[in-house]
Amino acid sequence: MADMLRRLALLVAFCSVPPRAAADPLRDRALELMAETPLIDGHNDLPWQMKTLFNNQLNTVDLNTLANTHTNIPKIREGRLAGQFWAAYVPCGTQYKDAVRQTLDQIDLIHRMCQKYPESFMFASSSQDIVEAFKQNRTASLIGVEGGHSIDSSLGTLRTMYQLGVRYLTLTHSCNTPWADNWLVDTPSESPEHNGLSDFGLQVIQEMNRIGMMVDLAHVSEKVMDQVLNQSRAPVIFSHSSAYTLCQHKRNVPDHILKKVRDKKGIVMVNFYNDYVTCSETANLSQVADHFDHIKNVAGPSVIGFGGDYDGVTRVPQGLEDVSKYPDLVAELLRRGWNDSEVKAALGENLLRVFREVEKVRDSLNGSWPDDVPVPLEQVQNTCRTSYGYAPAASGAVAASLGPVLLSLAVLLPRCY
Incomplete structure (x- = not known):
């Protein structure tokens, strides 16, 4: 009887110990693939968090311990994030005011992030730089300017930003520029101004091709998507957009555009924002994987990438709470039958090919x-805006024709000195 009671006590004690989490061989395989191929994400708004939370005073922030953001250095390490396009974003409210200065501040911040944390970040301005950073186990840090209003309709400013390391320009954010229509014109809230791109907008595309800056079609109208895909000599990207068929939000990409991106040998980098994943306030990791599946089924695995939009959105899916969760999404793709070559293509090979x-x-x-x-x-x-450089007669004629309009604007707008 005593022996039986002792065995019973051992059994109770054993059963009271919490079971170990079951090993997930697919997640292990995901980590192996991510050790072989760099995960490159198309869009992260941590620089804007630095602006809004700390007014870009990076000396007062430790990215190793920063909390309450989707992104910090430990999360980057855990998520195996090998390459990141950091967004140099400024709001549409800066258009016609200080957009260029504000954007330069964000570009400067990204450079300073790399200088402050050289063991974690390596500034990158070429496809080869991404490869070199991966070899060094550092996150390749690239710059994308989010919104054509940031160049103030100036090709010289575009070229200067390229010289500072900017490697993509999102043609619009959520406002029209003087040369391109944004996605909101495809909704009842705004009207088209240019029927897509103006003639100057086409100049912008041609100059981006010439200098080697990627054209980003996230945030543009469907008409602009079509025009750029027809006109650009180089492949294009959608740095953070999802599949319109699964969530009919105008920030997402329709199937016929997905096919044109495939034909152009471009890439669509899937956005994790709940509103673009499910068109509702809630979403989960599996529903994000649905977008990967849909794009692959419509246009093939060569078109897909990751564009989380972390720290630029207010709601992210369950299971993808921050940048540490990328391996879980990769494991889910493997669980759905994606083979190793398809996963590697989505991780970074597609973006490197485009670049x-x-x-x-x-x-x-x-x-x-x-x-x-x-x-x-x-x-x-x-x-x-001043008119230096334009022919006096032309500027005078414009001033005369626009006189009543400018007079009314002067009442509404703050003076600029």
């Missing part, structure tokens, strides 16, 4: 001169 082709187009145009034809004055005239 290299953009560089190849740039090199092929090396002998061409920079475009120095300015935007027509009448397309950008406002009380905060």
Whole structure:
């Protein structure tokens, strides 16, 4: 009897010990693939968090311990994030005011992030830089400017930002520029101004091709998507957009555009924002994987990438709470039958291929001169803009024709000195 009671006590004690979490061989395989191929994400808004929370005073912040953001260095390490396009974003409210200055501040911040944390970040401005950073176990840090209003309709500003390391420009954010329509014109809330791109907008695309800057079609109208896919010499990207068929939000990409992106050898980097995943306030990891499946089924595995939009959105899916969770999504793709080559393509090979082709187009145009034809004055005239350089007669005629309009604007707008 005593022996039986002792055995019973051992059995009770054993059963009271919490079971170990079951090993997940698919997650282990995901980590192996991520050790072989860099995970490159198309869009992260941590720089804007630095702006809004700390006014870009990076010396007062420790990215190793920063809490209450989707992104910090430990989370980056855990998520095996090998390459990140950091967004140099400023709101549409800066348009016609100080958009260029504000954007330069964000570009400067990204450079300073790399300088402050050289063991974690390596500034990257080429496809080869991404490969080198991966070899060094550092996160390749690239810059994407989110919104064409940031260049203030200036090709010179576009070129200067390229020289500072900017490697993609999102043509619009959520406002029209003087040369491109944004996604909201495909909704009842705004009307088209340019029927897509203006003539100057086409100049912007051509100059981006010439200098080697990727054209990002996230945030643009469907008409702009079509025009750019027809006009660009280089492949294009959607840095953070999902599949319209699964969530009919105009920030997402329709199937016929997915096919044109495939034909252009471009890439759509899937956004994790709940509102673009399920068109509701809630979403989960599996529903994000549905977007990966749909894009692969419609346009093939060569079109897909990751574009989480972390720290730029207020709601993220259950299971993808921050940047540490990428391996769980990769494991889910494997669980759904994605093979190793398809997973590697989505992780980073597709983006590297696009980047290299953009560089190849740039090199092929090396002998061409920079475009120095300015935007027509009448397309950008406002009380905060001077007209130096334009022909006096032309600027006078414009001023005369727009006199009543400018007078009314002067009442509404703050003076610019």
